[in-house]
Amino acid sequence: MNAHHRSLCPKKFTVQRTISNMSTDVISDKAAESDTMTNSFHINSRKGIIEEVKPNKSNGTVHYLAHHGVITPQKTTTKLRVVYDASAKTSKENNCLNDCLYRGPVMVHDLCGILLRFRKHPIAIVADIERAFLQIELQRDQRDVTRFLWLKDIDNPMTNACNIQEFRFCRVPFGVVSSPFLLGATIEHHLDTFHNEISNK
Template identity: 60%
Template sequence: MSQRNEEQERIEPSKRKDCSTSLYNSTLTTRSKQTKETLLLCKEIKVFNPSQPQLQQNALALFDIGSQLSFISKKLSRQLKLTETETQIMRIAPFGMKEPKSCPTARIQLNVLTTESEIIPLQANIIDYLTNELQVVETSNEFQIQNLTNYWKKPDVLIGADYFFKFISLQEIKELKSRHMLVQSKVGPMIVGSGDIKKLCKNELYPKEVVYSTNANINSELENFWKLETIGIQESPQDDDDDQALKHFKRTIIKQAGRYQVCWPWKDSKQKLSNNDGLCLGRLKNLINRLQHNSNLHSYHQILMDQLHSGIIEEVPPKDEVGVIHYLPHHEVLTPSKSTTKLRIVYDASAHHKGFKSLNEVLYRGPVMLPDLVGVILRFRMMKIVITADIEKAFLQLELQNEERNCTRFLCYHIVSLKY
């Protein structure tokens, strides 16, 4: 990598100025001398308050058929003094993100004035921020499509698929000499698509937000690629989450009746944990059918009874509502080749309903202890005489404190009648 950096330093300054990196909506691109630009479906529209028509504003609207609903910025809503109704938490899934984002929102009524003085009422949701600045090429006359004015501006209105076709007819589309498309709408013609911006506008404008790409990011990515932290061979640098989990463990662990009792290392997001009882009931029915089919039902039940008598699990007392209530599905793991434990019961802490988090996701991972294992093995080899011992079901010897147990509930069955 150092050789490549030296090569870049030899590039003439005049050549380096030809390229810069610009941030577009959802796209990071490198700009050269080319003038090809992609325009989104944007238009300055006149909007006003239905209850107080004198309160009106010109606002940039983005027409986005990929959005199910329409939105308005909080700033514009306040300027028009719109009445808010149906306040709620809305889960929005932005492009490129796997998990939806929760946003507080409210519904408003808004009127749009068309070029023919028609009033189109619409309902929109208030949101703090719509998107970055977009390039707009304004034209009020479909026959005058040269030497136009272009500018960059943040939209304050997003008209989604719920109202899109009240404004735009996709049958009225014309290709321009610049290779852009001219789309007719009730709020005036719009220029959209990809083409040569110089054939449309007097000047080529650039966005205010500019991002420069450096080799530092590449070096960092390559360094992370070669690290082996993920399998625990190399100890990672100090991790605040890991430190916090370890401090919490040392602060809360107690010894009670000869066994250590611990608490869960909760994150702040534990309120997003779902109950899971319906999910677990469905998984239990499938489990019973599977165990009956492979004749492991009695073995499975016997393991649960042994754990109950050993104090590893317990029945939930009536009206026990202490702490977080959460149910875990469970299933069998068969290892016929083992001489001792041929069937184990495993609890699925990754299960969750859509829109909620699993138990694993609301707990800190804790520090990786595998690097310490190397020292243990080396010290083991230094001694002339060593003694080894095995703790039977070691993980089951740790006990949860009373207020931490309700988040590990699970559903069981009666072995005789199979009642749930």
């Protein structure tokens, strides 16, 4: 994080209002979408992608990410996903999380070069890393800036403190401005550990 992190606003109240609106939308839409969102959340928790934290304990700067559900009915796989907004601000004067992070250089190779190399040989191999950002672990002392709120039961009101849980990311979340660089740098690092012709290319 850069020097702007000192003016990073926790914005817990704003996130509470956002999640309240989100839960209302989900309830008014379909119960199935609500179950899908909850199941996705529990899967992330079991895989160690997120972890529960105590509200009054932190290792440093605390910041809460706003999030909302995005429904894509035409998709055959993930019809609903939770999007975390690291660019949300409480006001024009306050910084968002992305304002306080170093974007990093672009690690993605030039598309024109990729297409030319793709046509150079008779056989091409394409691979994909599933949920690539979430394969990169966050340092423990940096995790509190990726906190977010979650409702145990969307049928119960948010005024009930026992119904609100606080979590934080253990992995790099999608939507953070430095995520593409962190992914590219991590891949480059692991390729450098293999001294062979393929990794050098």
